[in-house]
Amino acid sequence: MATEYSSLFTFFGGTGDLAKRKLYPSLFKLYVRGNLGEHFAVLGTARDSWTDDKFREVVTQSIKDDQPDADMHAAEIFVSHFYYIAHDVTDKAHYAVMKDLVEKLDKQYSINGNRIFYLSMAPRFFGEVALNLKSEGLLSDDGSNRLVIEKPFGTDFSTAETLNKQLSGAFDETQIYRIDHYLGKEMVQNIQALRFGNTFVESLWNNRYIDNVQVTLSEKLGVEDRAGYYDTAGALRDMVQNHIMQIVSQLAMEQPVSFTDADVRVEKIKALRSLRVYSPAEAAKNFIRGQYGANDTEPAYRDEPNVPKDSHNDTFVAGKLLFDNYRWSGVPFYVRTGKRLADKFTRIDVVFKKPLIDIFAFPQNRDNSLAPNVLTIYVEPNSGFSLQLNAKTAGQGFETEPIHLDFQQDVAQKEETPEPYERLLHDTLKGDQTNFASWDEVSYAWKFVDVIQKLWDSETPDFPNYISGSMGPAASDELLQRDHRAWVYRLNR
Numbered sequence: 506m507a508t509e510y511s512s513l514f515t516f517f518g519g520t521g522d523l524a525k526r527k528l529y530p531s532l533f534k535l536y537v538r539g540n541l542g543e544h545f546a547v548l549g550t551a552r553d554s555w556t557d558d559k560f561r562e563v564v565t566q567s568i569k570d571d572q573p574d575a576d577m578h579a580a581e582i583f584v585s586h587f588y589y590i591a592h593d594v595t596d597k598a599h600y601a602v603m604k605d606l607v608e609k610l611d612k613q614y615s616i617n618g619n620r621i622f623y624l625s626m627a628p629r630f631f632g633e634v635a636l637n638l639k640s641e642g643l644l645s646d647d648g649s650n651r652l653v654i655e656k657p658f659g660t661d662f663s664t665a666e667t668l669n670k671q672l673s674g675a676f677d678e679t680q681i682y683r684i685d686h687y688l689g690k691e692m693v694q695n696i697q698a699l700r701f702g703n704t705f706v707e708s709l710w711n712n713r714y715i716d717n718v719q720v721t722l723s724e725k726l727g728v729e730d731r732a733g734y735y736d737t738a739g740a741l742r743d744m745v746q747n748h749i750m751q752i753v754s755q756l757a758m759e760q761p762v763s764f765t766d767a768d769v770r771v772e773k774i775k776a777l778r779s780l781r782v783y784s785p786a787e788a789a790k791n792f793i794r795g796q797y798g799a800n801d802t803e804p805a806y807r808d809e810p811n812v813p814k815d816s817h818n819d820t821f822v823a824g825k826l827l828f829d830n831y832r833w834s835g836v837p838f839y840v841r842t843g844k845r846l847a848d849k850f851t852r853i854d855v856v857f858k859k860p861l862i863d864i865f866a867f868p869q870n871r872d873n874s875l876a877p878n879v880l881t882i883y884v885e886p887n888s889g890f891s892l893q894l895n896a897k898t899a900g901q902g903f904e905t906e907p908i909h910l911d912f913q914q915d916v917a918q919k920e921e922t923p924e925p926y927e928r929l930l931h932d933t934l935k936g937d938q939t940n941f942a943s944w945d946e947v948s949y950a951w952k953f954v955d956v957i958q959k960l961w962d963s964e965t966p967d968f969p970n971y972i973s974g975s976m977g978p979a980a981s982d983e984l985l986q987r988d989h990r991a992w993v994y995r996l997n998r
């Protein structure tokens with residue numbers, strides 16, 4: 506039987522895109538799985554002057570859009586727990602009206618003072634809302650108070666620090682849940698099961714046996730209608746500072762004492778502390794950027810709606826990360842991400858060292874040297890693992906060829922797999938912060954990224970430098986070629 510949690514959810518930005526597309530459908534799934542029980546209520550709030558009925562209609566529609574086969578009778582009961590209040594978050598007087606409603610709903614649904622405040626709105630409001638929630642008495646004395654923050658968390662270390670100070674004025678670190686939806690993905694969570702649940706994996710997981718690690722977050726779409734935000738952020742800040750750094754820290758961390766949020770965080774922070782922060786000269790050598798140009802069917806980034814014709818924004822980034830610690834010294838972690846690339850996928854390739862001596866490379870076999878073992882973690886769209894091994898080809902003579910041990914989640918397992926937002930909402934209900942970014946992690950990631958961004962801001966790049974549908978600029982391949990390596994995933998594979 507599913508464990509039930511009581512909570513009053515308040516969604517700021519409750520009429521927005523994210524709330525409709527992800528948050529309400531995910532909450533409904535939790536309801537159907539029995540995690541919400543009957544002791545919950547949802548308060549949507551935004552500037553739009555909606556009624557409760559209008560709000561319930563919109564939420565019902567968002568469930569239908571997301572889950573065409575949903576049980577609509579269950580959906581009807583679910584949305585009867587939803588209430589709406591028009592509210593301008595910058596107007597302190599409005600919080601008194603909200604407080605009355607929150608207290609009424611708390612009693613009506615026997616919620617025992619457990620409150621989740623989800624900020625699904627522009628980041629410039631985050632600090633102000635948090636402080637107002639406290640000063641206007643919306644935090645309960647008898648239950649738990651949790652604040653969920655969407656990305657982006659600042660635009661550099663300094664703005665992130667200012668925001669964090671504001672949040673800390675109202676909530677302590679154990680109450681702040683910084684969303685990074687990559688941490689809600691099944692196979693990102695599986696990194697720890699794979700590493701710490703398998704003797705043969707973890708005992709080889711170091712610089713004696715691993716040659717390099719590659720992380721690719723590849724998007725097929727362009728900027729779509731997000732230019733207003735994206736043109737001020739770019740791939741480095743939008744993807745590397747958060748998602749890639751979170752994935753890399755899980756790959757690099759030491760084994761935690763136990764699998765609890767506190768112990769996992771300690772190890773991730775330790776890993777990030779040993780990440781080498783580059784000097785500007787090192788950053789120039791180890792990080793490259795790109796911006797997509799047109800192909801026959803798709804426009805260049807600079808010709809997308811609302812993008813300035815002379816934009817120098819990066820839509821692609823590739824880089825090399827180095828950890829200065831005993832486990833990883835000398836092992837590069839190559840990362841890349843970009844828009845309008847060949848395909849949409851996320852994968853991690855762990856490339857092992859070749860055997861020190863290739864005894865099969867006797868003279869007549871010299872052209873057929875051993876391939877490295879590669880452990881690939883497929884994060885999306887497929888979830889699975891693949892291990893490349895060398896085996897003897899069948900037949901006469903003695904030649905080797907790479908073979909693959911593959912595991913892919915089947916359709917039934919996929920259907921059972923919660924969406925990232927469902928999982929993260931569930932974690933918030935449980936009070937489990939394992940899959941949320943802590944302030945220390947965010948701050949180390951910004952300090953690393955700031956050097957690169959500052960360097961890039963001071964130079965004018967020669968953009969565009971890659972064609973839509975490719976795997977980024979030539980400099981991305983050259984970054985590895987320089988080290989006598991290559992990306993495992995290449996277009997001709």
Ligand code: NAD
Pocket residue numbers: 517518519520521522523524550551552553592593594595624625626627628655656657
């Ligand atoms: P949106 O523009 O669709 O919605 C913003 C909401 O904020 C609306 O409900 C609007 O009425 C409300 N709002 C604006 N000003 C207000 C004010 N002064 N007082 C009260 N309400 C106000 O934005 P979104 O796409 O839903 O994004 C929300 C947050 O989630 C942002 O932080 C964004 O960066 C983040 N995010 C969104 C997505 C996505 O897929 N949409 C993905 C990742 C992160």
